Amino acid sequence: MNLTMVGTGYVGLVTGTCFANTGNTVTCLDVDPGKIDLLNNGDCPIYEPGLPELLDKNFQEGRLRFTLDKEQAYQDAEIVFICVGTPTGEDGSADLQYVLNAARDIGESIKSLGEDQSPKIIVVKSTVPVGTTHLVRDAIREVVGPSIPFSVADNPEFLKEGAAVRDFNYPDRVVLGVDDAQTGERLTELYEPFVRSGNPIMVMDVLSAEMVKYASNNFLATKISFINEMAALAEAYGADIELVRKGMSADERIGNKFLYPGLGYGGSCFPKDTRACIAMGQAKSVDTPLSQAVNDVNLMQRDRFFAKITNQFGSDLSGRKFAFWGIAFKPNTDDIREAPAITLMEHCKAAGATCVAFDPVAAENCAAQHPGLCELSDDMYNTLAGADALVVSTDWDEFKRPDFPRMKESLQTPVIFDGRNLYKMSTARNEGFVLHSVGRQPINA
Numbered sequence: 001m002n003l004t005m006v007g008t009g010y011v012g013l014v015t016g017t018c019f020a021n022t023g024n025t026v027t028c029l030d031v032d033p034g035k036i037d038l039l040n041n042g043d044c045p046i047y048e049p050g051l052p053e054l055l056d057k058n059f060q061e062g063r064l065r066f067t068l069d070k071e072q073a074y075q076d077a078e079i080v081f082i083c084v085g086t087p088t089g090e091d092g093s094a095d096l097q098y099v100l101n102a103a104r105d106i107g108e109s110i111k112s113l114g115e116d117q118s119p120k121i122i123v124v125k126s127t128v129p130v131g132t133t134h135l136v137r138d139a140i141r142e143v144v145g146p147s148i149p150f151s152v153a154d155n156p157e158f159l160k161e162g163a164a165v166r167d168f169n170y171p172d173r174v175v176l177g178v179d180d181a182q183t184g185e186r187l188t189e190l191y192e193p194f195v196r197s198g199n200p201i202m203v204m205d206v207l208s209a210e211m212v213k214y215a216s217n218n219f220l221a222t223k224i225s226f227i228n229e230m231a232a233l234a235e236a237y238g239a240d241i242e243l244v245r246k247g248m249s250a251d252e253r254i255g256n257k258f259l260y261p262g263l264g265y266g267g268s269c270f271p272k273d274t275r276a277c278i279a280m281g282q283a284k285s286v287d288t289p290l291s292q293a294v295n296d297v298n299l300m301q302r303d304r305f306f307a308k309i310t311n312q313f314g315s316d317l318s319g320r321k322f323a324f325w326g327i328a329f330k331p332n333t334d335d336i337r338e339a340p341a342i343t344l345m346e347h348c349k350a351a352g353a354t355c356v357a358f359d360p361v362a363a364e365n366c367a368a369q370h371p372g373l374c375e376l377s378d379d380m381y382n383t384l385a386g387a388d389a390l391v392v393s394t395d396w397d398e399f400k401r402p403d404f405p406r407m408k409e410s411l412q413t414p415v416i417f418d419g420r421n422l423y424k425m426s427t428a429r430n431e432g433f434v435l436h437s438v439g440r441q442p443i444n445a
Contacts, residue, residue, distance in 0.1 A: 001024045001025070001078050001079060001190060002024070002025050002027075002076045002077050002078050002079075003016070003019055003024050003025070003026045003027070003077060003078070003079050003080075003081065003190075004026070004027045004028075004029060004073045004074060004077035004079075004080045004081065005026065005027070005028045005029065005081050005083050006029050006073075006080060006081065006082045006083055006084060006102045006105075006106075007028075007029070007030060007082070007083040007084040007085070007098075007102075007126075008028045008029075008030040008032075008035055008036070008039065008045070008066065009046075009083065009084070009085060010046055010048070010159070010161070010164070010268070010335075011083045011125055011126070011157050011159065012028060012030075012081070012083030012084075012125070013028065013044075013045075013046065013051070013055070014048065014051060014159060014164045014165060014168055015081060015083060015125060015157070015168065016028045016064065016081075017051060017054050017055045017058060017064060017165075018054070018165065018168040018169060018194075019190070020058040020063040020064040021054055021057070021058055021063075022193045022194070023063070024063065024190075025063055026058075026063060026064050026065070027065050027066075027067060027072070027073045027077065028064070028065070028066045028067070029067055029068070029069075029070060029073035029074075030066070030068065031068065033068060036066050036067065036068050039055075039059075039066040040066050042056055042059065046334070047332075047333060047334035047361045047362075048161070048162070048164050048165065048333070049162065049163075049165070049332055050165040050166070051164070051165055054165060070105055070109065071109065071112075074105075074106060074109035074110075074120075075109070075113075077120060078118070078120065078121065079120070079121045079122075079123060079186070079187070079190065080106055080120060080121070080122050080123065081123045081125045081155070082099055082102045082103070082106075082122065082123065082124050082125060082126055082136070083125045083126055084098040084099055084102055084126055085098055085126070086098070086099060086126050086127055086128055086272075087272075088271075088272045088275055088276070091279060091282075092275035092276065092278055092279040092282075093129070093276065093279035093280075093283070094127075094128060094129050094132075094272070094276050094279075096128065096129075096132060096135070098126075099124065099126055099128060099132065099136065100135065100136065100139050103122070103135075103136040103139040103140050104139055104140070104143055106120075106122055106140060107139065107140040107141075107142070107143030107144050108143055110140065110143075110144050110148055110150055111143055111144045111145070111148060113148075114148070115147055115148055115149075117148070117149075119149035119150050119151060120150050120151075121150070121151050121152070121153060121183055121186060121187070122136060122137075122140065122150060122151070122152045122153070123152070123153045123154070123155045123187070124136055124152070124153070124154045124155070125155055125156075125157055127156065127157070127213050127214075127269070127272075127273060127276075128154075128210060129210070129214075129276060129279075129280050130207050130210045130211050130214070130280060131207065131210070132210065133152050133153070133154040133177065133206045133209075133210060134152070134206065134207075136152055137152040137179075140152070151178075151179065151180060151182075151183045152179065152183075152206070153176060153177055153178045153179075153183050153184075153187060153206070153209075154176075154177035154178075154206050154209040154210050155174075155175065155176055155177070155187065155209070156175050156177075156209060156210070156212055156213035157213075158171065158172065158173075158175075158213075158216065161267060161268075161330065161332070161333040161335055162330060162331060162332025162333045163332070168194070169194060170194070170197065170199075171194055171195065171199060172199055173199055173200050173201070173202055174191045174194065174195060174199075174200070174201045174202065175202050175204070175209050175212050175213075176188065176191075176201065176202065176203045176204070176209065177204055177205060177206035177207070177208060177209025177210060178203060178204075178205075178206065179205075179206060184203040187203075188201050188203065213273070214273050214276060214277050214280070217269050217270055217273040217274070218273060218274050218277050218291055218294070220258045220270065221265055221270040221271075221273070221274050221294050221295075221298070222290065222294045223257075223258040223259055224258055224259075224260075224262075224264065224265045224270070224298070225264070225265075225293070225294045225295075225297035225298050225301075226259075226297075227241070227245060227259050227260065227261050228261055228262070228264060228297060228298075228301045228438070228439075229297055230244060230261075230439070231261035231438050231439025232304060232439070234439045234440075235438075235439050235440065235441065238441060239439075240439070240440050240441075241261050241421075241438065241439025241440060242261075242421065242439070242440065244439075245259055245260070245261070260421075261421060261438040261439045262301075262340075262395075262419055262420050262421065262438055263301060263302060263305055263340035263341075263344075263393060263419040263420070263438075264297075264298040264299070264301035264302060264340055265298055265329075266329030266330070266337065266338040266339045266340055267329045267330065267333075267335055267337055267338060267339075268335060268337050268338075270298075271295070271298070271337075271338045274291055274294055274295050274298075275295060277291045278291050278292055278295065301340075302340050302343045302344060302347075303347075305340075305344065305417070305419055305438070306344055306347045306348075308417055308436040308442075309322070309344075309347075309348070309389070309391070309417060309436075310351070312389070312415060312417075312434070312436065313388065313389075315351065316351065316352060317348060317351035317352045317353035318351075318352030318353070319352070319353075320348075320352070320353040320354075320388045321353065321354050321355070321356065321386060321387045321388055321412070322345075322348050322353055322354075322355050322356075322387055322388060322389055322390075322391055323355075323356055323357070323358075323383045323384045323387035323389070323390045323391065323411075324341055324344070324345060324355055324356070324357035324358070324374065324383070324390075324391045324393055325357075325358055325359075325380060325383065325390060325391070325392045325393065325394070325396070325399050326341055326357075326358075326359055326392065326393040326394020326395070326396055326399065327339060327341045327342070327357050327359035327362040327363065327365075327366045327393070327394065328341075328359055328361065328362040328394050329341075329394070330394065330395075331394055331395055331396045331397065333361075333362075334361040334362040334364070334365050335362070335365075336362050336365050336366055336369060336370075339362075339393075339394075340393055340419065341357065341391075341393035341394060342366075342370060342373070344391060344393060344419075345357065345373055345374050346373065349373065349374075354374075354375070355373070355374035355375070356374055356375040356376070356377055356383050356387065357374045357375070357376060357377065357383065358376075358377045358378070358379065358380045358382075358383040359394065359396075360396055360398065363376045363378075380398065380399070380402075381403070381406055381407070381410060384407055384410035384411050385410050386410075386412055387410075387411055387412060388411070388412050388413055388415065389411065389413065389415035389416065389417060390407065390411060390415070390416045390417065391417045391419065392416065392417065392418045392419055392420055392422055392423075393419050393420070394420070395420040395422055399422060400422050404427070404431040404433070405431070407433075408431065408432060408433065413434075414431075414432055414433045414434060415433070415434040415436075416428065416433050416434070416435050416436070417436045417437075418435060418436065418437040418438075419437075419438065420438075421437050421438055421439070421440065423435060423437070425437075425440060425441075425443050428443045429443050
């Protein structure tokens with residue numbers, strides 16, 4: 001099939017590349033000349049394991065192309081995927097201007113092709129509030145008039161940053177929201193190569209498909225906030241949240257996914273989607289106290305952890321220096337949107353401290369998006385030199401089995417704030433470290 005991806009961000013690039021890899025011809029459209037030049041020169045603008053190799057392979061074999069030309073992108077496309085951003089507004093609602101601008105552009109293209117064209121399918125892949133796909137339909141219809149045929153669909157993405165290529169190629173499920181059976185059949189045909197292991201393609205109405213995405217992310221965010229709240233209780237009463245978590249996870253009704261205590265969730269999905277659920281409730285006068293609590297607990301978790309730093313060193317951190325291992329909101333990505341490390345460094349700086357940080361891939365984004373927030377180091381151990389303490393804020397693999405004697409020699413004082421519970425309490429005690437973690441009793445050397 002001939003496909004077009006509108007937007008070469010995280011979702012559009014992964015989706016387009018994986019579709020090209022199953023034999024489709026894919027055009028990726030963007031309005032950013034720098035990004036299109038980068039892609040046409042064989043470079044990948046995002047960090048995602050496995051994506052650069054797959055992108056280069058399909059680009060070289062002619063199945064994947066990148067363009068700024070809207071007419072070229074839409075002309076031959078049988079299916080157009082809208083994969084643009086839906087940033088959160090000040091009130092927590094999703095900003096739909098990019099989605100609706102794309103819809104109107106698509107409408108102009110369809111209109112120029114006339115009434116004899118084969119009906120195009122316009123698929124909303126962006127995460128959008130319930131009802132948006134029909135807004136896209138109406139925006140296109142307003143441009144093309146009543147007689148030119150097309151159909152719309154919603155196809156939410158369930159890609160985990162750091163594992164997106166695998167998630168797309170081996171999905172737990174594919175959700176298709178459609179208004180007519182023919183559109184559902186066409187999209188099912190497109191996705192069939194990815195579900196040969198037996199996982200389902202679920203065809204449903206558009207509104208339900210849109211809701212699936214928000215309900216899924218909100219539920220996973222709820223699990224994270226729940227275990228962090230339990231961690232606070234465990235710590236207050238002397239229990240060990242790691243043992244509590246294992247005891248809970250043995251119940252198959254609960255399981256162990258997304259049930260790890262830490263600094264709370266970040267990134268582009270959970271914070272935005274949880275707040276969008278709250279905003280959707282407000283728009284329809286539906287109270288959403290659980291979603292509000294999930295959001296509040298997540299923000300509180302960072303304040304709770306920063307309190308461990310001030311409890312150790314005092315509220316005035318003037319003259320103090322803190323080393324951070326990790327900037328990205330999670331490992332295997334360079335995404336720093338709503339990353340806990342950024343919040344903690346901002347708190348430290350506001351209290352008078354300076355920060356130096358190391359991250360395997362996210363340092364460049366930090367320098368561009370938060371200039372002056374911290375000094376950036378290109379070596380995890382050099383980051384520690386002269387620092388009063390280490391803050392572990394991302395659970396990259398290289399942080400899990402460090403050289404503790406080398407760490408102790410580099411730090412001004414042997415103090416670790418382990419925001420990801422990477423280190424055993426017995427190890428910290430034996431190596432002579434003060435250790436503050438999440439949901440466990442502190443170790444005082």
